[in-house]
Amino acid sequence: MENLHNSGARLQELDARHHLHPFTDSPALAKRGARVISKADGVYLWDVDGNKFLDGMAGLWCVNVGYGRKEILDAVASQMQQLPYYNTFFQTTHPPVVELSAKIAELAPEGLNRVFFCSSGSEANDTVLRMVRHYWASVGKPDKHIVISRENAYHGSTMAGASLGGMKPMHKQGGLPIDGIEHIMQPHWFLHSDSLSEAEVGSMAAQALEDKILEVGADNVAAFIGEPVQGAGGVIVPPSNYWPLIQEICNKHNVLLVADEVICGFGRTGNWFGSNTFDINPDLIAIAKGLSSGYLPIGGVVVSDKVAEGLDAGGEFNHGYTYSGHPACAAAALANIEIMQKEKIVETVAATTAPYLQKKLGEFASHPNVGQVRGVGMLGALQLVPAKGQQKFEKSDVTGTRCREHCLNNGLVMRAVDDAMILSPPLVISETQIDELCEKALKSIEQTFAST
Numbered sequence: 009m010e011n012l013h014n015s016g017a018r019l020q021e022l023d024a025r026h027h028l029h030p031f032t033d034s035p036a037l038a039k040r041g042a043r044v045i046s047k048a049d050g051v052y053l054w055d056v057d058g059n060k061f062l063d064g065m066a067g068l069w070c071v072n073v074g075y076g077r078k079e080i081l082d083a084v085a086s087q088m089q090q091l092p093y094y095n096t097f098f099q100t101t102h103p104p105v106v107e108l109s110a111k112i113a114e115l116a117p118e119g120l121n122r123v124f125f126c127s128s129g130s131e132a133n134d135t136v137l138r139m140v141r142h143y144w145a146s147v148g149k150p151d152k153h154i155v156i157s158r159e160n161a162y163h164g165s166t167m168a169g170a171s172l173g174g175m176k177p178m179h180k181q182g183g184l185p186i187d188g189i190e191h192i193m194q195p196h197w198f199l200h201s202d203s204l205s206e207a208e209v210g211s212m213a214a215q216a217l218e219d220k221i222l223e224v225g226a227d228n229v230a231a232f233i234g235e236p237v238q239g240a241g242g243v244i245v246p247p248s249n250y251w252p253l254i255q256e257i258c259n260k261h262n263v264l265l266v267a268d269e270v271i272c273g274f275g276r277t278g279n280w281f282g283s284n285t286f287d288i289n290p291d292l293i294a295i296a297k298g299l300s301s302g303y304l305p306i307g308g309v310v311v312s313d314k315v316a317e318g319l320d321a322g323g324e325f326n327h328g329y330t331y332s333g334h335p336a337c338a339a340a341a342l343a344n345i346e347i348m349q350k351e352k353i354v355e356t357v358a359a360t361t362a363p364y365l366q367k368k369l370g371e372f373a374s375h376p377n378v379g380q381v382r383g384v385g386m387l388g389a390l391q392l393v394p395a396k397g398q399q400k401f402e403k404s405d406v407t408g409t410r411c412r413e414h415c416l417n418n419g420l421v422m423r424a425v426d427d428a429m430i431l432s433p434p435l436v437i438s439e440t441q442i443d444e445l446c447e448k449a450l451k452s453i454e455q456t457f458a459s460t
């Protein structure tokens with residue numbers, strides 16, 4: 009640890025002086041020095057001092073095809089030479105954005121065939137908010153403007169993204185949420201598992217949507233938005249009755265269903281989209297992260313034919329970004345998807361590596377300090393507890409943070425969300441590497457509780 013923080017000293021000092029980090033307490037970081045990551049290959053990262061880490065988070069849930077993919081670098085370099093930039097406003101288009109739109113339409117859930125591009129998941133959800141309101145206005149129902157979301161949801165960090173999200177610490181800063189957004193309970197069984205069954209929590213959380221729709225009036229509700237599996241909130245896999253009930257309620261009250269697929273999209277749950285895994289029929293999906301495996305920033309909103317036709321009826325949609333469909337980013341996304349198809353990555357995840365990861369994570373359930381194991385596909389969470397049957401630590405957050413530090417010392421990147429340890433490794437992780445990941449995770453958990 010000492011070593012790690014003492015070298016790369018010049019970079020750390022400049023970083024502390026000039027770089028404001030996202031979601032970071034700057035003085036605290038300045039005191040210890042940022043970890044300088046300088047190289048990556050496959051599922052591994054190296055810091056500037058040569059320490060090696062298995063990346064159990066795929067960067068930030070995004071590097072699905074792993075690091076160092078020459079096919080993507082070559083595609084981007086060649087696109088940069090050909091046409092580094094042009095816009096898609098003013099009745100123009102360019103080859104990579106056309107090819108990418110068609111490719112996404114081919115892969116997306118049934119009936120979603122048109123894509124609006126942006127540069128991130130946050131911008132995708134900003135677009136969602138404006139788009140669903142504009143859709144209802146275009147089909148003669150301008151009162152339908154409220155979007156219902158969930159507590160502890162994550163939909164990004166812009167004004168609309170953070171407002172749609174249900175993260176209390178984010179709402180506390182900057183006067184959020186903005187008007188016209190309502191939050192209902194999340195389908196998080198662990199929080200109620202002392203008194204309710206999983207199915208009871210599923211139906212209670214779905215009923216909360218119907219109750220909210222009736223409270224504010226269906227004629228005022230534009231959409232419901234949810235991540236198929238909540239990621240940043242703690243890898244919360246909903247009870248199996250949840251999404252079918254949500255779907256039914258949205259259909260019944262004429263409310264658009266938006267799946268935020270920013271994490272779940274592009275193979276993370278063992279299908280191309282979380283909507284496939286959970287049998288959701290969304291009207292819109294937000295995508296980013298795995299779309300380009302993080303090699304370049306790109307996101308989008310894919311819309312159903314019904315929504316596209318409604319928008320068509322509304323004339324010009326006064327919305328767009330300079331970098332909507334950026335050619336180099338579109339080329340990166342195309343090359344990324346080509347790798348996924350050529351190497352049958354989604355198929356391999358579904359048939360082999362995800363079941364293996366879930367089986368290995370399942371073995372943690374018997375550990376005295378693991379209160380719940382959650383997961384689907386290449387997502388996992390180990391909920392740390394003081395002891396079996398005791399769900400909460402006296403102080404939340406401390407244990408998870410300590411466990412994360414042990415993980416890093418043991419050469420594993422695993423994130424802590426309160427006291428849940430979170431995993432979202434690159435989709436190309438092998439069974440041997442999953443063994444390595446689980447060994448390191450177990451050792452770190454043991455060390456965490458040995459030192460209390």
Ligand SMILES: *Cc1c(COP(=O)(O)O)cnc(C)c1O
Binds near residue numbers: 069131239270
């Ligand atoms: C990361 C994330 C976002 C925001 O994406 P950015 O690219 O960071 O703006 C939105 N929704 C979900 C579900 C995410 O995980």
